Amino acid sequence: MSTDSAPAAQEPDRAAAGGPPPSLAALFVAFARMSLAGFGGVLVFARRAIVEQHRWMTADEFNETFALCHFLPGPNIVNLSMVFGARLRGIAGGIAAFAGLLLPPTLIMTVLAIVYARFGDVEVLRRILAGISCAAVGLLIAVVFRMMTPLLKRMDAVALILMLGVFLAIGVLRLPLQAVLLVAIPVSVGATFFLRRKVAA
Amino acid sequence: MNAENPIWALISTFALMSLFAVGGAAAAVPEMHRIAVDVHHWMTDKQFTDAYAIAQLSPGPNVLIVTLIGYAVAGIPGALAATLAMCLPTALVAYYVGRLLNRPSQSRWPGLIQAALVPLSIGLMAASALILAQATDRTIAAVLLTAMVAVLAAVSRINPLWLLLAGGLMGFAGIV
Numbered sequence: 541m542s543t544d545s546a547p548a549a550q551e552p553d554r555a556a557a558g559g560p561p562p563s564l565a566a567l568f569v570a571f572a573r574m575s576l577a578g579f580g581g582v583l584v585f586a587r588r589a590i591v592e593q594h595r596w597m598t599a600d601e602f603n604e605t606f607a608l609c610h611f612l613p614g615p616n617i618v619n620l621s622m623v624f625g626a627r628l629r630g631i632a633g634g635i636a637a638f639a640g641l642l643l644p645p646t647l648i649m650t651v652l653a654i655v656y657a658r659f660g661d662v663e664v665l666r667r668i669l670a671g672i673s674c675a676a677v678g679l680l681i682a683v684v685f686r687m688m689t690p691l692l693k694r695m696d697a698v699a700l701i702l703m704l705g706v707f708l709a710i711g712v713l714r715l716p717l718q719a720v721l722l723v724a725i726p727v728s729v730g731a732t733f734f735l736r737r738k739v740a741a
Numbered sequence: 742m743n744a745e746n747p748i749w750a751l752i753s754t755f756a757l758m759s760l761f762a763v764g765g766a767a768a769a770v771p772e773m774h775r776i777a778v779d780v781h782h783w784m785t786d787k788q789f790t791d792a793y794a795i796a797q798l799s800p801g802p803n804v805l806i807v808t809l810i811g812y813a814v815a816g817i818p819g820a821l822a823a824t825l826a827m828c829l830p831t832a833l834v835a836y837y838v839g840r841l842l843n844r845p846s847q848s849r850w851p852g853l854i855q856a857a858l859v860p861l862s863i864g865l866m867a868a869s870a871l872i873l874a875q876a877t878d879r880t881i882a883a884v885l886l887t888a889m890v891a892v893l894a895a896v897s898r899i900n901p902l903w904l905l906l907a908g909g910l911m912g913f914a915g916i917v
Contacts, residue, residue: 576800607852608839614759614831615766615804622832623839634836642828645801646808650820652795653812660791664913671886671912673794673877675905678890680767680870685895687863699860706864710771711871714779717772718761724861725763732857 561628562596564636570594571621571640582617582641596628618642698731747815748822750781755807755826760834763858766804768865773810774872783814786876793873798905804828883917 562570574585583606591602605627609619618641625637659665691699702724709720754776762769770793777783784792792813796806804827811823878884890904911917 575802578800578802582802605839609835612831612835612838613761613763614835615762615802615828617802618804618828618832619835622836626836626839631836634832638828638832641802642805642824645799645805646821646824648799648801649796649805649808650812650817652799653809653820656791656795656809657812660788667912667915667917668909669791669794669912670877670883671908671910671917672798672905673790673873673908674883674886674912674917675890675908676794676797677870677873677877678887678908679797679894679901679904680866680873681887681891682894683767684863684867684870685891687859687866691860691863696860703860703864703867706861707867707871710865711868714771714775716775717758717769717865721761721763721861725858728857728861729854732853736853 561633562594564629564632567625567629567633567636568640571625571637572644575641575645583620586617586620590624597624698735702728702731748818751811751814751819751823752826754781755811755823756830759827759831762831763862765862766802766806767869768862769804770806770869771865771872773806774869777810781814783810788813790873790876794905798902798909880917886911886917 570589571586574589575582578585587602590596591599597605605623606616606620609616609623612619618638621637621641622634624634626634629636660669688703691703706720706724709715709724710717758769758772758776762772774789778786778789789810792806792809795809796803799805805824807823807827808820812820815822874884874887878887886908890908893899894901894904908917
């Protein structure tokens with residue numbers, strides 16, 4: 541759910557992130573820390589650590605890199621770690637940040653998986669997990685709502701129809717993702733392109 | 742092929758899925774559900790929603806629900822294989838594209854494509870919410886809890902962790 545909170549666009553531009561680039565160990569530790577702090581999304585913590593705390597990048601550099609990672613496929617924050625690390629220290633830096641972001645939480649998650657496999661059927665745990673699931677779905681609905689608000693405000697009919705179409709195709713008809721995107725992406729890119737050209741003309 | 746080597750099935754499934762997962766982890770949930778529950782029968786509906794809840798509650802990127810799916814299929818090797826398959830290919834793509842377009846803001850295509858993808862991601866995430874709600878909200882109390890959390894999280898800046906813990910408490914108390 542790291543997609544809901546795009547970093548604030550404007551912030552006084554600091555003198556281009558100066559100083560020597562961080563060591564690989566520092567990158568690993570920094571990403572491990574922001575990952576472990578990030579309950580329900582790491583992006584906010586990543587921005588705070590990279591721009592404000594360590595000053596490895598300016599706010600503008602961060603936004604540009606984030607925009608790049610957002611339109612690429614895959615988990616945004618994971619892509620972000622690789623691109624950030626690579627910009628600071630080359631491919632080794634990318635791998636250090638990637639490993640820092642993923643290794644500690646993956647170990648935690650594996651332990652939880654073992655606990656779940658052993659005790660998942662215990663009645664008390666079942667009930668607790670059922671309650672957490674309900675709340676987790678509620679959080680997801682809230683994110684969807686927040687992301688929809690700008691589209692509703694602009695009464696962006698094309699976007700709303702596309703959104704509804706994808707929702708019905710995947711959520712109700714349960715069609716495979718690849719097939720739906722293969723149709724939806726060209727349609728949406730084409731529509732956006734023509735609408736912008738009309739506005740510009 | 743999945744019957745013979747589950748690790749390979751995990752790797753090919755998640756590597757392919759990640760390359761199509763535009764819009765982040767939450768948008769990939771319906772596809773994970775379809776593959777893990779409907780196609781391969783790796784998990785039940787209930788196990789899948791439990792995995793989603795655990796992934797939300799634990800620290801780290803939410804995409805790590807794949808670690809839990811991988812573990813359910815093939816133990817610890819499965820957990821690691823699924824995680825790497827989901828995360829590494831797209832990170833490498835990002836690395837190469839990042840080097841290619843050092844300044845993405847100079848071209849208007851990234852902005853245009855991003856704008857075009859926004860409604861699709863929202864539609865995908867709404868579909869995730871529907872699929873998860875159908876599996877988890879089986880009583881009126883559960884529907885009410887979900888609705889309350891949705892409203893609270895939409896109108897306030899409360900830390901999501903508290904809402905998850907409150908849900909856990911209500912489950913513990915036997916309310917939902």
